[in-house]
Amino acid sequence: MESTDRYRENAQRLSKAYRDRPATPLETAVWWTEYIARGNGNPYLxxxxxxxxxxQYHLIDVALVLIIESAALIYIFFRLIKLLLSxxxxxxxTAGSQTEEKSKWKKKD
Incomplete structure:
Protein backbone atom coordinates (compact mmCIF):
# COMPACT_ATOMS: atom_id res chain seq x y z
CA MET A 1 0.00 0.00 0.00
CA GLU A 2 2.74 2.37 0.88
CA SER A 3 4.41 2.13 -2.56
CA THR A 4 1.14 2.96 -4.37
CA ASP A 5 0.66 6.01 -2.16
CA ARG A 6 4.17 7.11 -2.94
CA TYR A 7 3.54 6.67 -6.71
CA ARG A 8 0.25 8.58 -6.43
CA GLU A 9 1.94 11.46 -4.60
CA ASN A 10 4.72 11.53 -7.15
CA ALA A 11 2.22 11.58 -10.04
CA GLN A 12 0.21 14.37 -8.42
CA ARG A 13 3.35 16.43 -7.85
CA LEU A 14 4.46 15.98 -11.49
CA SER A 15 0.95 16.77 -12.74
CA LYS A 16 0.87 19.99 -10.70
CA ALA A 17 4.32 20.99 -12.03
CA TYR A 18 3.23 20.25 -15.62
CA ARG A 19 0.01 22.26 -15.33
CA ASP A 20 1.78 25.20 -13.67
CA ARG A 21 2.58 27.15 -16.83
CA PRO A 22 1.83 30.66 -18.07
CA ALA A 23 -0.01 29.48 -21.22
CA THR A 24 -1.81 26.40 -22.43
CA PRO A 25 0.08 23.93 -24.63
CA LEU A 26 -1.94 25.11 -27.66
CA GLU A 27 -1.05 28.76 -27.02
CA THR A 28 2.62 27.80 -26.60
CA ALA A 29 2.58 25.87 -29.89
CA VAL A 30 0.92 28.80 -31.70
CA TRP A 31 3.46 31.25 -30.25
CA TRP A 32 6.44 29.13 -31.34
CA THR A 33 4.95 28.59 -34.80
CA GLU A 34 4.50 32.33 -35.27
CA TYR A 35 8.01 32.97 -33.90
CA ILE A 36 9.55 30.60 -36.43
CA ALA A 37 7.41 32.03 -39.25
CA ARG A 38 8.57 35.57 -38.46
CA GLY A 39 12.20 34.44 -38.62
CA ASN A 40 13.25 37.23 -36.24
CA GLY A 41 16.49 37.75 -38.15
CA ASN A 42 17.74 34.23 -37.52
CA PRO A 43 19.28 33.04 -40.79
CA TYR A 44 19.39 29.41 -39.64
CA LEU A 45 15.58 29.37 -39.56
CA GLN A 56 16.78 25.91 -60.13
CA TYR A 57 13.65 26.21 -58.00
CA HIS A 58 11.52 24.75 -60.80
CA LEU A 59 14.22 22.14 -61.68
CA ILE A 60 14.44 23.38 -65.27
CA ASP A 61 18.21 22.85 -65.29
CA VAL A 62 17.77 19.21 -64.28
CA ALA A 63 15.03 18.69 -66.89
CA LEU A 64 17.24 20.15 -69.63
CA VAL A 65 20.13 17.86 -68.75
CA LEU A 66 17.83 14.83 -68.82
CA ILE A 67 16.30 15.87 -72.16
CA ILE A 68 19.72 16.44 -73.76
CA GLU A 69 21.04 13.10 -72.48
CA SER A 70 17.93 11.28 -73.73
CA ALA A 71 18.18 12.91 -77.15
CA ALA A 72 21.87 11.99 -77.40
CA LEU A 73 21.16 8.36 -76.48
CA ILE A 74 18.32 8.15 -79.01
CA TYR A 75 20.56 9.66 -81.71
CA ILE A 76 23.37 7.20 -80.94
CA PHE A 77 20.90 4.31 -80.93
CA PHE A 78 19.49 5.18 -84.36
CA ARG A 79 22.94 5.77 -85.85
CA LEU A 80 24.04 2.39 -84.53
CA ILE A 81 21.00 0.70 -86.08
CA LYS A 82 21.67 2.46 -89.40
CA LEU A 83 25.31 1.31 -89.31
CA LEU A 84 24.31 -2.27 -88.53
CA LEU A 85 21.74 -2.30 -91.33
CA SER A 86 24.27 -0.95 -93.83
CA THR A 94 28.86 -9.59 -101.12
CA ALA A 95 27.34 -13.03 -100.51
CA GLY A 96 24.97 -12.52 -103.43
CA SER A 97 27.76 -11.52 -105.82
CA GLN A 98 29.81 -14.58 -104.82
CA THR A 99 26.94 -16.89 -105.65
CA GLU A 100 26.49 -15.12 -108.98
CA GLU A 101 30.20 -15.60 -109.79
CA LYS A 102 29.99 -19.31 -108.94
CA SER A 103 26.98 -19.73 -111.19
CA LYS A 104 28.84 -17.93 -114.02
CA TRP A 105 31.78 -20.32 -113.71
CA LYS A 106 29.48 -23.29 -113.75
CA LYS A 107 27.78 -22.09 -116.93
CA LYS A 108 31.09 -21.70 -118.73
CA ASP A 109 32.20 -25.25 -117.97
Missing amino acids: RSEGADLAWY LLSAVKG
Whole structure:
Protein backbone atom coordinates (compact mmCIF):
# COMPACT_ATOMS: atom_id res chain seq x y z
CA MET A 1 0.00 0.00 0.00
CA GLU A 2 2.74 2.37 0.88
CA SER A 3 4.41 2.13 -2.56
CA THR A 4 1.14 2.96 -4.37
CA ASP A 5 0.66 6.01 -2.16
CA ARG A 6 4.17 7.11 -2.94
CA TYR A 7 3.54 6.67 -6.71
CA ARG A 8 0.25 8.58 -6.43
CA GLU A 9 1.94 11.46 -4.60
CA ASN A 10 4.72 11.53 -7.15
CA ALA A 11 2.22 11.58 -10.04
CA GLN A 12 0.21 14.37 -8.42
CA ARG A 13 3.35 16.43 -7.85
CA LEU A 14 4.46 15.98 -11.49
CA SER A 15 0.95 16.77 -12.74
CA LYS A 16 0.87 19.99 -10.70
CA ALA A 17 4.32 20.99 -12.03
CA TYR A 18 3.23 20.25 -15.62
CA ARG A 19 0.01 22.26 -15.33
CA ASP A 20 1.78 25.20 -13.67
CA ARG A 21 2.58 27.15 -16.83
CA PRO A 22 1.83 30.66 -18.07
CA ALA A 23 -0.01 29.48 -21.22
CA THR A 24 -1.81 26.40 -22.43
CA PRO A 25 0.08 23.93 -24.63
CA LEU A 26 -1.94 25.11 -27.66
CA GLU A 27 -1.05 28.76 -27.02
CA THR A 28 2.62 27.80 -26.60
CA ALA A 29 2.58 25.87 -29.89
CA VAL A 30 0.92 28.80 -31.70
CA TRP A 31 3.46 31.25 -30.25
CA TRP A 32 6.44 29.13 -31.34
CA THR A 33 4.95 28.59 -34.80
CA GLU A 34 4.50 32.33 -35.27
CA TYR A 35 8.01 32.97 -33.90
CA ILE A 36 9.55 30.60 -36.43
CA ALA A 37 7.41 32.03 -39.25
CA ARG A 38 8.57 35.57 -38.46
CA GLY A 39 12.20 34.44 -38.62
CA ASN A 40 13.25 37.23 -36.24
CA GLY A 41 16.49 37.75 -38.15
CA ASN A 42 17.74 34.23 -37.52
CA PRO A 43 19.28 33.04 -40.79
CA TYR A 44 19.39 29.41 -39.64
CA LEU A 45 15.58 29.37 -39.56
CA ARG A 46 15.33 30.45 -43.21
CA SER A 47 14.95 27.86 -45.96
CA GLU A 48 17.80 27.46 -48.44
CA GLY A 49 15.22 27.22 -51.22
CA ALA A 50 14.51 30.93 -50.81
CA ASP A 51 17.93 31.74 -52.31
CA LEU A 52 17.61 29.53 -55.42
CA ALA A 53 17.29 30.99 -58.92
CA TRP A 54 13.89 30.46 -60.57
CA TYR A 55 15.21 27.85 -62.99
CA GLN A 56 16.78 25.91 -60.13
CA TYR A 57 13.65 26.21 -58.00
CA HIS A 58 11.52 24.75 -60.80
CA LEU A 59 14.22 22.14 -61.68
CA ILE A 60 14.44 23.38 -65.27
CA ASP A 61 18.21 22.85 -65.29
CA VAL A 62 17.77 19.21 -64.28
CA ALA A 63 15.03 18.69 -66.89
CA LEU A 64 17.24 20.15 -69.63
CA VAL A 65 20.13 17.86 -68.75
CA LEU A 66 17.83 14.83 -68.82
CA ILE A 67 16.30 15.87 -72.16
CA ILE A 68 19.72 16.44 -73.76
CA GLU A 69 21.04 13.10 -72.48
CA SER A 70 17.93 11.28 -73.73
CA ALA A 71 18.18 12.91 -77.15
CA ALA A 72 21.87 11.99 -77.40
CA LEU A 73 21.16 8.36 -76.48
CA ILE A 74 18.32 8.15 -79.01
CA TYR A 75 20.56 9.66 -81.71
CA ILE A 76 23.37 7.20 -80.94
CA PHE A 77 20.90 4.31 -80.93
CA PHE A 78 19.49 5.18 -84.36
CA ARG A 79 22.94 5.77 -85.85
CA LEU A 80 24.04 2.39 -84.53
CA ILE A 81 21.00 0.70 -86.08
CA LYS A 82 21.67 2.46 -89.40
CA LEU A 83 25.31 1.31 -89.31
CA LEU A 84 24.31 -2.27 -88.53
CA LEU A 85 21.74 -2.30 -91.33
CA SER A 86 24.27 -0.95 -93.83
CA LEU A 87 26.81 -3.58 -92.77
CA LEU A 88 24.18 -6.28 -93.02
CA SER A 89 23.17 -5.19 -96.51
CA ALA A 90 26.85 -5.03 -97.55
CA VAL A 91 27.40 -8.57 -96.30
CA LYS A 92 24.29 -9.75 -98.16
CA GLY A 93 25.43 -7.96 -101.31
CA THR A 94 28.86 -9.59 -101.12
CA ALA A 95 27.34 -13.03 -100.51
CA GLY A 96 24.97 -12.52 -103.43
CA SER A 97 27.76 -11.52 -105.82
CA GLN A 98 29.81 -14.58 -104.82
CA THR A 99 26.94 -16.89 -105.65
CA GLU A 100 26.49 -15.12 -108.98
CA GLU A 101 30.20 -15.60 -109.79
CA LYS A 102 29.99 -19.31 -108.94
CA SER A 103 26.98 -19.73 -111.19
CA LYS A 104 28.84 -17.93 -114.02
CA TRP A 105 31.78 -20.32 -113.71
CA LYS A 106 29.48 -23.29 -113.75
CA LYS A 107 27.78 -22.09 -116.93
CA LYS A 108 31.09 -21.70 -118.73
CA ASP A 109 32.20 -25.25 -117.97
